[in-house]
Amino acid sequence: MAALKACSALVTGANRGLGLEMVKQLLEACCSQIFAACRDPDGTNSETLRELAKKHPGVVTLVKLDVADPCSIKESANKVGSLLGKNGLNLIINNAAVLPKKNMWNATVEDMIHAFNTNVIGPLFVIREYLPYMRAAAKASGKPGMSCDKAAMINISTDSASMIIMPSLPEPFPLFPYSISKAGLNMLTVYTARDLKADEILCISIHPGYVKTDMGGDKAHIDTRTSVEGMMRVFGSLTEDQHGGFMDYTGKTMPW
Numbered sequence: 001m002a003a004l005k006a007c008s009a010l011v012t013g014a015n016r017g018l019g020l021e022m023v024k025q026l027l028e029a030c031c032s033q034i035f036a037a038c039r040d041p042d043g044t045n046s047e048t049l050r051e052l053a054k055k056h057p058g059v060v061t062l063v064k065l066d067v068a069d070p071c072s073i074k075e076s077a078n079k080v081g082s083l084l085g086k087n088g089l090n091l092i093i094n095n096a097a098v099l100p101k102k103n104m105w106n107a108t109v110e111d112m113i114h115a116f117n118t119n120v121i122g123p124l125f126v127i128r129e130y131l132p133y134m135r136a137a138a139k140a141s142g143k144p145g146m147s148c149d150k151a152a153m154i155n156i157s158t159d160s161a162s163m164i165i166m167p168s169l170p171e172p173f174p175l176f177p178y179s180i181s182k183a184g185l186n187m188l189t190v191y192t193a194r195d196l197k198a199d200e201i202l203c204i205s206i207h208p209g210y211v212k213t214d215m216g217g218d219k220a221h222i223d224t225r226t227s228v229e230g231m232m233r234v235f236g237s238l239t240e241d242q243h244g245g246f247m248d249y250t251g252k253t254m255p256w
Contacts, residue, residue: 002048004026004029004031004119004148004149004232004235004236005029005149006034007031007033007087007090007149008032008033008034008035008084008087008088008089008090008091008137009026009031009033009034009078009089009090009091009092009093010035010036010037010063010080010089010091010092010093010126010130011023011026011035011036011037011076011095012037012038012065012067012093012094012095012096012123012126013037013038013067013092013095013120014036014037014038014049014095015036015038015040015043015046015048015049015096016045016048017184017211017224018095018156018208018211018224018227018228019036019038019096020048020049020224021224021225021227021228022095022228022231022232023036023052023060024047024052024228025228025229025232027052027056027059027060027187029231029232031059032059033059033061033084034056034059034061034226035061035062035063035080035083035089036049036052036053036060036061036062036063036064037062037063037064037065037076037096038062038064038065038096039064039065039066039072040064041062041063041064042071046062048239049062049108050062050187050223057208061080063076063080064076065096065126066116067073067096067118067122067123067125067126068117068118068121068122069191073122073125073129073139074125074129076129077129077130080130080133081133084133085158085226086135086136086139086140087136087140088132088133088134088135088136088138088139088140088151089130089133089134089136089137089151090137090149090150090151090152091147091151091152091153091154091235092126092130092134092152092153092208093154093156094122094123094126094153094154094155094156094185095156096118096122097118097119097156097178097182098114098115098118098119098178099175099177099178100114100115100116100177100178101174102174102176102177103174103176103254104176106174106175107177111177112171112177112180112181113176114177114201115177115180115181116177116181116184118181119178119181119182119184119185120184120185120188123185124188127153127188127192131196131207134151134153135151135199135200135201137150137151138150138151138199138200138201139182141193143201144200145179145200145240146200146201146238146239146240146243147202147238147239148202148235148236149237150200150202150230151199151201151202152195152201152202152203152204152235153192153196153201153202153203154203154204154206154207154231154235155185155186155188155189155203155204155206156205156206157182157185157186157189157205157206157207157246158179158182158207158208159207159210159247159248159254160175160178160179160182160222161179161183161185161205162183162246162254162255162256163183163187163224163255163256164255164256165254165255166179180245185205186205186246186256189203189204189244189246190244193243193244194244200240202238202239202240202242202243203243203244204238204242204243204245204247205245205246205247205254206231206234206246206247206248206249207246207247207248207249207254208227208228208230208231208248208249209221209222209226209227209230209248209249210222210230211223211224211227227249228249230249230250231249231253234241234247234249234250234251234253237251240256
């Protein structure tokens with residue numbers, strides 16, 4: 001598969017798990033501008049991310065971004081926009097998410113609202129606020145078609161959001177608010193793909209696999225390195241043929 005060659009990228013939830021590994025592998029791919037976004041860049045959970053930024057000054061920029069707070073999203077977009085050149089922003093990876101460990105019978109109103117605010121509404125407002133920079137990147141590329149090198153929005157989803165797969169999944173932990181909100185994220189992908197087709201901004205949902213992270217737990221099947229390596233290969237191979245699609249980290253098409 002083709003290698004990812006995006007010049008500039010924004011990763012949400014970048015201080016741990018898949019997000020942190022994405023920052024590391026974007027560095028390996030020689031991405032020239034990486035905006036590593038998280039709720040608390042100065043907190044104890046962001047120490048590794050801060051070390052990466054110190055090691056790669058001018059390449060990795062820490063951005064304060066709470067996806068559950070529209071004001072925080074707007075402020076982050078203003079900061080990133082002030083640092084981007086005329087070539088705009090090539091890649092957004094909507095990775096930040098929450099997983100309230102509740103089932104259908106004990107999920108509270110607060111659990112459901114928190115899941116939707118973070119997993120659906122947050123990515124929606126990230127897309128809205130950063131769209132001018134994505135449009136600038138699409139225009140600046142001078143290339144026809146769609147690719148992650150040109151302009152793309154990637155929504156990190158899950159197999160448990162699939163209405164076909166979910167009934168047969170063994171449940172390693174309660175997934176109720178998470179699955180329903182990620183199904184909403186998949187619909188956001190479909191809408192975004194339709195509405196941004198004319199701008200030639202690619203949009204997909206991707207299932208990263210069952211990954212050993214704080215969210216996935218120790219019983220997961222693969223580590224973050226394996227998952228992100230697979231996703232990066234998929235990102236590098238994407239064209240308009242996959243626009244609006246749902247895939248996994250191996251490149252397989254997922255059922256909605």
